[in-house]
Amino acid sequence: MGIIEEDLFDLAELFKVFGDSTRIKIIYSLIDGEKNVTNLVEDLNMSQSAVSHQLRILKTAKLVRGRRDGKAIFYSLDDDHVKAIFEKGLEHIVHG
C-alpha cells in the first residue's frame, strides 16, 4: 500500500468535507437512518437552501446518497466508512 502525494491530497479533501458543522450534523442525523431534506431541515433548524447545498457537497464526496420517493428525496450514509470515520473522530473528542 504505497501512499502517493495524490492520496494525501484526496485524504485532505475528504476530511475537509467532514470539517463543517452543518455537514457533521447531517452525517450525525443520518446515522439513525435515512431522512428526507425536510426532516433534515427540521433536525438542524436551518434553511432548506443551506441544507441542500451541503447535501450536494456530501453527495459529490460520496459520503451520502439520495433516493427519490415521490416528491421527497431520502438521504442516507453512502457506506460504513462514513460512520467509522465519524466515530474515530468522536473518540478523540471525548477522550480529550
Next chain:
Amino acid sequence: MGIIEEDLFDLAELFKVFGDSTRIKIIYSLIDGEKNVTNLVEDLNMSQSAVSHQLRILKTAKLVRGRRDGKAIFYSLDDDHVKAIFEKGLEHIVHG
C-alpha cells in the same frame, strides 16, 4: 454517550484541522516517528514559515506535540487517535 451539539461542533473543528494538504502531509510524515522542523520543511518542500504556522495549528488542536532538543524542536503525533483517524480516512480513499 450522549452527544450534544457542542460535541458535533468540536468534531467538525477536529476534522477541519485534518482537512488541509499541508497538515495531512505533516501528519503522514510524523507517522514514521518524530521529526524536527527542518526535516519537515525538506520533506514537504515548503517554506519554513508555512510549516511552522501549520505546526502551531496542529499543536493547538493537540494532534502533535513538540519537544525541544538544543536548537531543534522535534514534533510527534500526540496520541494514537491521530494515526487511527488518518487511517480510517485512508481506507475510504483507497476503496473508492
Next chain:
DNA sequence: CCTACACATGAACAACTGTTCATACATTCA
C-alpha cells in the same frame, strides 16, 4: 557578546467557503 542556526509569529493579501435570497426544476393531486 556576537554570530549563526532553528524556529515562531504578526501583518497582509488572494483564494476559498458557507449562507442567504431569489428562482428554477420535479412530482403529485385536484
Next chain:
DNA sequence: TGAATGTATGAACAGTTGTTCATGTGTAGG
C-alpha cells in the same frame, strides 16, 4: 393544466483560511 409541495441551483456577499514576507525569539559555539 394549475396549484401546492419538496428539492436543487446560481449569484452575491461576508467571513475564514493558508501562504508569503519581514521580523522576532531562543539556543549553542567561538
